[in-house]
Amino acid sequence: MIDHEGPTPLYMQVADAITARIDAGDLLPNRPIPSENQMVQEYGVARGTARKAIQLLRDRGLVITVVGRGTYVAAANDGPTSAR
Amino acid sequence: MIDHEGPTPLYMQVADAITARIDAGDLLPNRPIPSENQMVQEYGVARGTARKAIQLLRDRGLVITVVGRGTYVAAANDGPTSAR
DNA sequence: TACCATTTGTCCGTATGTATG
DNA sequence: CCATACATACGGACAAATGGT
Numbered sequence A, B: 001m002i003d004h005e006g007p008t009p010l011y012m013q014v015a016d017a018i019t020a021r022i023d024a025g026d027l028l029p030n031r032p033i034p035s036e037n038q039m040v041q042e043y044g045v046a047r048g049t050a051r052k053a054i055q056l057l058r059d060r061g062l063v064i065t066v067v068g069r070g071t072y073v074a075a076a077n078d079g080p081t082s083a084r
Numbered sequence C: 001t002a003c004c005a006t007t008t009g010t011c012c013g014t015a016t017g018t019a020t021g
Numbered sequence D: 001c002c003a004t005a006c007a008t009a010c011g012g013a014c015a016a017a018t019g020g021t
Helices: A010-023 A036-043 A047-059 B010-023 B036-043 B047-059
Strands: A063-066 A070-073 B063-066 B070-073
Touching: A010 A036, A010 A047, A036 A047, A047 A063, A047 A070, B010 B036, B010 B047, B036 B047, B047 B063, B047 B070
Parallel strands: none
Antiparallel strands: A063 A070, B063 B070
């Protein structure tokens, strides 16, 4: 899954992996994505790397974060450029 | 009613549910809202979560609490910005 | 008087998750 | 990595207030 030796930054690889799971319907809207600690376990990266990946997903508008609760897949039309 | 897996904090969902019942006229002014223990039963949350929801309703000026008696829907003009 | 049931108030601890240094 | 802080959520235990028997 994650290539620790390749040129692509780890946090991008993790973000892309989560994005793929969202696109595949493995992670559903309004449902939690793996926590920071779970990403550390599952992808073998540092917590800071997991946080960077989540930050990237936030910037893409794919997820939302609620302090004290977790990070969730954004609802259907929560994209930055909402269609109308 | 309450989405235990969603991103919205449970105490907010409970507060919104009670607010909806007040707006719908299901809970009338000067009449009690469900007790903390009833909320625990009806919504499947912890008592601390029910208390936080009630605290939120108090902050909104929608209800008033009497120790040993219960929490009641605020009378008509008991809003935070009372007219005149 | 004394009891009792109900309800709110307050404290304890545990767990999880994010935010920050 | 680690520690700290904050927010959410759960569970238990006991006190205080209220109203009725």
